[in-house]
Amino acid sequence: MCGIIGYVGPGPAAPAIVGGLQRLDYRGYDSAGIVVLDRGRFRVEKMPGKLENLLARLKASPLAGTVGLGHTRWATHGGPTQRNAHPHVSGNARVAVVHNGIIENHEALRRRLRARGYAFRSETDTEVIAHLIEDMHRGNPLETVRRAIAKLEGSFAIGVLFRDRPDVLIGARLNSPLLVGFGEGANFLASDAPAVLPLTRRVAYLEDRELAELTPGGVRIVAADGTPREPRITHITWDYASAAREGYPHFMLKEIHEQPRALRDTIRGRTDHSIPHFPELEIEPAKLKRIRRVVITACGTAAHAGLVAKYAFEELARVPTEVVLASEFRYGDPVIGRDTLAVAVTQSGETMDTLCAIREARARGALTLAVCNVVGSSIPRAVDGTLYTHAGPEIGVASTKAYTTQIAVLELLAVRLGMLRGALTREAARPLLRALERVPDAVEKALRCEAGVRTIARRYRGARNFMYIGRRYNFPNAYEGALKLKELSYIHAEGYGAGEMKHGPLALVDNTFPTVAIATAGRVYEKMLSNMKEIEARGGILISIANPGDARVRELSRHVIEVPETPELVSPMVTAVPLQLLAYHIAVALRRDVDKPRNLAKAVTVE
Ligand code: M6R
Numbered sequence: 001m002c003g004i005i006g007y008v009g010p011g012p013a014a015p016a017i018v019g020g021l022q023r024l025d026y027r028g029y030d031s032a033g034i035v036v037l038d039r040g041r042f043r044v045e046k047m048p049g050k051l052e053n054l055l056a057r058l059k060a061s062p063l064a065g066t067v068g069l070g071h072t073r074w075a076t077h078g079g080p081t082q083r084n085a086h087p088h089v090s091g092n093a094r095v096a097v098v099h100n101g102i103i104e105n106h107e108a109l110r111r112r113l114r115a116r117g118y119a120f121r122s123e124t125d126t127e128v129i130a131h132l133i134e135d136m137h138r139g140n141p142l143e144t145v146r147r148a149i150a151k152l153e154g155s156f157a158i159g160v161l162f163r164d165r166p167d168v169l170i171g172a173r174l175n176s177p178l179l180v181g182f183g184e185g186a187n188f189l190a191s192d193a194p195a196v197l198p199l200t201r202r203v204a205y206l207e208d209r210e211l212a213e214l215t216p217g218g219v220r221i222v223a224a225d226g227t228p229r230e231p232r233i234t235h236i237t238w239d240y241a242s243a244a245r246e247g248y249p250h251f252m253l254k255e256i257h258e259q260p261r262a263l264r265d266t267i268r269g270r271t272d273h274s275i276p277h278f279p280e281l282e283i284e285p286a287k288l289k290r291i292r293r294v295v296i297t298a299c300g301t302a303a304h305a306g307l308v309a310k311y312a313f314e315e316l317a318r319v320p321t322e323v324v325l326a327s328e329f330r331y332g333d334p335v336i337g338r339d340t341l342a343v344a345v346t347q348s349g350e351t352m353d354t355l356c357a358i359r360e361a362r363a364r365g366a367l368t369l370a371v372c373n374v375v376g377s378s379i380p381r382a383v384d385g386t387l388y389t390h391a392g393p394e395i396g397v398a399s400t401k402a403y404t405t406q407i408a409v410l411e412l413l414a415v416r417l418g419m420l421r422g423a424l425t426r427e428a429a430r431p432l433l434r435a436l437e438r439v440p441d442a443v444e445k446a447l448r449c450e451a452g453v454r455t456i457a458r459r460y461r462g463a464r465n466f467m468y469i470g471r472r473y474n475f476p477n478a479y480e481g482a483l484k485l486k487e488l489s490y491i492h493a494e495g496y497g498a499g500e501m502k503h504g505p506l507a508l509v510d511n512t513f514p515t516v517a518i519a520t521a522g523r524v525y526e527k528m529l530s531n532m533k534e535i536e537a538r539g540g541i542l543i544s545i546a547n548p549g550d551a552r553v554r555e556l557s558r559h560v561i562e563v564p565e566t567p568e569l570v571s572p573m574v575t576a577v578p579l580q581l582l583a584y585h586i587a588v589a590l591r592r593d594v595d596k597p598r599n600l601a602k603a604v605t606v607e
Contacts, residue, residue, distance in 0.1 A: 009186025013068035028074025036065030075375030078123030090134035252396030349377025457585030522568030
């Protein structure tokens with residue numbers, strides 16, 4: 001997820017672009033850059049790190065020019081370096097491009113462009129777009145971009161400048177957001193509304209495969225086949241602060257609702273031809289094939305994703321798997337050898353406990369891999385290979401979309417390992433991959449439970465304690481549901497394997513005690529029902545998460561939250577949604593600081 005802003009008009013472009021970048025940096029802050037066209041030449045400034053670095057640079061050398069583009073980057077392909085920062089300029093400096101998204105066929109395009117004489121200066125997928133457009137340019141910018149984007153696969157929102165047309169700015173999108181802002185004698189391109197709000201309140205959101213040609217005097221929108229489209233102009237009435245959250249009252253709620261998109265971005269391109277496909281992974285398959293044991297190390301929510309993965313690694317890859325809290329790892333004298341794959345799971349890539357644990361594993365000879373959301377962060381730099389979750393920046397302290405995307409990546413890895421180790425045939429892998437591909441749709445449907453969850457949240461906001469129970473793949477979600485409630489609402493909550501209740505915690509149950517039970521379809525469904533009966537028989541309040549129309553669960557439960565039925569393997573990504581929403585709405589009902597709970601920080605960089 002990156003931010004794009006573009007300006008074409010009578011005045012200087014740079015101030016409008018800088019203002020836009022300042023309002024876009026929540027979309028990523030790995031690097032920032034700007035390009036303007038000044039007297040027939042592109043002038044580019046870009047800096048790694050926060051926007052302040054670019055602003056300092058611009059202060060030292062201000063930019064003139066009345067057309068330009070700006071970009072704030074959240075790195076996906078290529079680390080967060082100056083070289084990889086956008087904008088990217090084509091080989092003969094005729095085209096400049098900024099991009100948000102992922103070009104899945106960038107390797108094939110790169111090979112073709114190299115053969116046509118283009119040299120690549122960055123590791124990004126974006127640079128291929130700049131060279132491709134230049135290579136195809138025959139004088140008409142809109143037509144050139146229209147033909148060029150037909151060759152791109154994946155997701156993109158792009159802004160393009162042409163050296164030979166100083167009055168034109170082109171935008172195009174597929175699966176990544178882009179809008180046009182209509183000003184007085186000037187027009188704008190942006191990833192979303194906050195970037196242009198002080199400049200105009202009249203915007204048109206582009207549809208997939210639409211293109212826009214902006215000049216100071218007007219905007220032309222066309223479809224993929226070149227047919228003109230009427231701009232659908234929206235008048236923005238909300239203010240900048242809520243726009244950054246895209247209208248959501250909190251980042252956490254926005255991030256919960258982003259999960260279908262985040263999962264699509266994470267899974268797309270990795271399920272080619274019935275084999276999980278990790279083009280970016282630097283570890284050769286032969287090395288993965290040799291491993292005899294997996295140790296997953298992580299903290300908090302990421303450790304819960306690891307616990308889900310343990311079931312998948314053992315079931316699908318038949319490889320013994322252990323999950324060790326990173327804060328305990330170093331002090332437990334772990335038995336690690338050259339046949340061990342150590343996996344660090346982390347959203348931020350900066351968690352000190354996890355960093356120390358994975359360094360320790362590497363020092364003891366393990367093959368090390370990170371599952372991480374932030375490109376170029378410390379943990380990916382400390383391991384042999386990294387698989388990125390493409391969740392986009394997670395701002396709310398409570399982890400939501402990072403969790404479900406971590407599970408997706410780890411389960412893809414489990415299928416891959418299973419195939420490499422001969423535990424899974426291609427035929428057996430196919431339905432598993434299909435289930436993973438379908439999970440974003442199931443999560444989208446699960447989000448429809450929100451109104452019902454809000455009612456339950458208001459009713460139980462006064463409870464002093466909560467219990468969460470689940471079994472097998474959904475057992476870690478019992479921990480996760482309890483953690484979400486604790487950190488957001490400050491209500492005491494515990495997660496338990498449902499089968500453990502009778503070994504002690506059942507003593508807590510009375511008619512004031514709410515238990516959230518995850519009772520969706522799967523191998524342990526009947527067992528789960530028995531455990532729920534034990535609670536119901538003692539007057540306990542069951543709030544159950546079940547599949548639609550499940551009369552047996554309904555009979556036992558005070559409240560039922562329905563989520564779509566999926567194969568058990570992928571169900572934790574779906575049942576996580578009501579758990580996140582329940583914690584969120586209880587916290588809102590209690591007027592807690594949802595995005596910044598007391599005593600916590602987003603990245604815990606101390607041991
Ligand atoms: O950035 P990481 O994934 O390494 O962070 C690990 C934990 O600190 C994190 O998941 C924490 O538990 C969250 N606040 C939970 O919502």
